[in-house]
Amino acid sequence: MPFYQYFNGDIIPIDQPAFATNDLGLLRGYGLFDYFRTYNGVPFRWDDYWQRFENSARLLKLQVPISQNETEKVLADLHALSGEQEVAFRFVLTGGYAPDSVNVVQPNFLIKTEALPQDNPAGRLKGIKVLPYQYVRDLPEIKTTNYVHMVLMADEMKRQRAADLLFYKDGEVSELTRSNIFIFRDGKLITSNRNILNGITRKVVLELAEAHFEVEVRPVFYQEVITADEVFTTSTTKWVMPVVQIGDELISDGLAGKRTLFLQELFEKLVSGWGK
Amino acid sequence: MPFYQYFNGDIIPIDQPAFATNDLGLLRGYGLFDYFRTYNGVPFRWDDYWQRFENSARLLKLQVPISQNETEKVLADLHALSGEQEVAFRFVLTGGYAPDSVNVVQPNFLIKTEALPQDNPAGRLKGIKVLPYQYVRDLPEIKTTNYVHMVLMADEMKRQRAADLLFYKDGEVSELTRSNIFIFRDGKLITSNRNILNGITRKVVLELAEAHFEVEVRPVFYQEVITADEVFTTSTTKWVMPVVQIGDELISDGLAGKRTLFLQELFEKLVSGWGK
Numbered sequence: 196m197p198f199y200q201y202f203n204g205d206i207i208p209i210d211q212p213a214f215a216t217n218d219l220g221l222l223r224g225y226g227l228f229d230y231f232r233t234y235n236g237v238p239f240r241w242d243d244y245w246q247r248f249e250n251s252a253r254l255l256k257l258q259v260p261i262s263q264n265e266t267e268k269v270l271a272d273l274h275a276l277s278g279e280q281e282v283a284f285r286f287v288l289t290g291g292y293a294p295d296s297v298n299v300v301q302p303n304f305l306i307k308t309e310a311l312p313q314d315n316p317a318g319r320l321k322g323i324k325v326l327p328y329q330y331v332r333d334l335p336e337i338k339t340t341n342y343v344h345m346v347l348m349a350d351e352m353k354r355q356r357a358a359d360l361l362f363y364k365d366g367e368v369s370e371l372t373r374s375n376i377f378i379f380r381d382g383k384l385i386t387s388n389r390n391i392l393n394g395i396t397r398k399v400v401l402e403l404a405e406a407h408f409e410v411e412v413r414p415v416f417y418q419e420v421i422t423a424d425e426v427f428t429t430s431t432t433k434w435v436m437p438v439v440q441i442g443d444e445l446i447s448d449g450l451a452g453k454r455t456l457f458l459q460e461l462f463e464k465l466v467s468g469w470g471k
Numbered sequence: 472m473p474f475y476q477y478f479n480g481d482i483i484p485i486d487q488p489a490f491a492t493n494d495l496g497l498l499r500g501y502g503l504f505d506y507f508r509t510y511n512g513v514p515f516r517w518d519d520y521w522q523r524f525e526n527s528a529r530l531l532k533l534q535v536p537i538s539q540n541e542t543e544k545v546l547a548d549l550h551a552l553s554g555e556q557e558v559a560f561r562f563v564l565t566g567g568y569a570p571d572s573v574n575v576v577q578p579n580f581l582i583k584t585e586a587l588p589q590d591n592p593a594g595r596l597k598g599i600k601v602l603p604y605q606y607v608r609d610l611p612e613i614k615t616t617n618y619v620h621m622v623l624m625a626d627e628m629k630r631q632r633a634a635d636l637l638f639y640k641d642g643e644v645s646e647l648t649r650s651n652i653f654i655f656r657d658g659k660l661i662t663s664n665r666n667i668l669n670g671i672t673r674k675v676v677l678e679l680a681e682a683h684f685e686v687e688v689r690p691v692f693y694q695e696v697i698t699a700d701e702v703f704t705t706s707t708t709k710w711v712m713p714v715v716q717i718g719d720e721l722i723s724d725g726l727a728g729k730r731t732l733f734l735q736e737l738f739e740k741l742v743s744g745w746g747k
Contacts, residue, residue: 200492212489213488216485216490216583222563223616223621224615224617226500256623298625340498340499346574347501
């Protein structure tokens with residue numbers, strides 16, 4: 196069945212143009228988004244994603260036009276219309292239409308229904324290569340729509356058979372383009388705590404890891420990452436994805452780490468039972 | 472008469488939604504724009520603006536879908552439809568529709584007809600206040616759509632009765648949110664040469680100034696600016712606008728500088744005779 200989308204109170208076909216062209220998201224990059232999916236037909240960690248979405252909106256001084264409860268009803272409608280067991284949802288909140296191209300009057304709120312992304316099962320077993328990239332996201336706490344460097348580097352990533360970029364600056368690592376970074380080192384699980392978007396999968400993995408590993412949440416340096424025992428990245432679409440190569444540097448022996456695969460298994464178990 | 476806009480080959484009413492919601496400009500901030508106006512019905516420095524637009528597109532690896540000549544015909548059509556003697560045009564080129572939300576397939580090209588902005592004649596005579604803001608634009612050479620800080624700070628600017636932000640970082644000044652900076656100091660006219668968008672008005676003012684002043688195009692430091700004899704900013708909408716206050720600091724006696732007003736006069740003379 197074709198998907199639908201919600202825009203400012205209406206449910207419309209997914210390919211129908213919705214935004215007038217004086218939207219601040221389009222003209223000024225003034226927008227934020229969020230993205231999550233269902234497991235067993237139930238949105239995963241919905242409260243967490245909603246809270247993050249609201250936090251982004253608050254930091255960009257935008258009012259979310261409808262409540263969490265109302266949004267939940269919209270999600271149920273879109274899900275039912277899709278005819279699919281599992282879907283992903285993308286929220287986009289922009290500065291809305293601005294007569295002067297500068298001042299926010301009333302935000303525009305879009306919810307898109309999307310097909311589940313490819314799961315990259317090979318990557319989950321074998322791990323991925325990423326490219327080091329000197330950059331730190333602007334306003335990293337906010338899930339803004341600014342992904343210019345990711346799109347700009349898409350061809351180069353393909354050329355180098357890399358799956359993502361690893362952002363670092365002044366020797367410190369922050370995150371990948373759309374996912375958080377973890378390392379195992381000296382027997383500890385370590386993840387960076389600044390200049391990052393607070394990933395929901397990151398949060399879940401920290402919860403899962405607690406019972407099994409000593410955990411450090413702190414600044415992480417590039418040198419620590421490339422000499423780590425294991426490296427992995429977490430996101431809604433990547434789950435727990437081993438990183439086995441950074442530029443030309445192999446991580447350890449270049450194979451997915453055992454503890455990484457163990458955490459991946461815990462995560463998989465959690466989501467496969469979600470909503471049951 | 473109501474304005475029209477051009478979108479991927481069609482001329483449509485200005486308020487008609489044009490973009491489908493999987494556009495990379497909207498979802499990923501992957502877009503660039505340009506903006507210029509007519510004087511006496513003739514686009515000002517059209518070749519310069521077109522060249523800058525093409526340069527932004529090249530740097531974002533986007534193909535401009537139609538040629539300069541074809542675009543010129545579109546401008547003539549939009550101008551005629553407007554029924555106005557003078558109009559402004561906004562070009563927006565985005566990464567287009569992306570099934571995977573990452574890879575560019577085919578850019579979307581929008582040209583909007585806009586009413587001329589308010590000229591702020593009071594500001595041109597008395598000068599404006601700006602707020603110092605620690606920031607440097609990402610990919611400053613490209614006129615990307617990323618103006619998040621400008622929109623975010625719009626309320627604060629109003630509260631402090633400021634007209635713009637002055638970007639500086641590590642003691643060095645780059646530009647304002649949408650305009651370039653010049654200072655008069657030690658008898659010389661000085662403007663910054665890095666981390667800036669190459670303004671067309673900046674270029675014109677440099678041409679006009681050449682015969683009258685010693686000119687330096689080089690890095691400019693914040694301390695030089697707040698202790699300058701005169702400060703002004705240039706843009707398509709601001710022309711030559713005196714800056715008389717930066718945060719709490721008055722520039723000289725807080726009045727528009729004489730040489731600034733002289734350059735403003737030269738610029739005004741140029742545009743009032745444009746196309747004649």
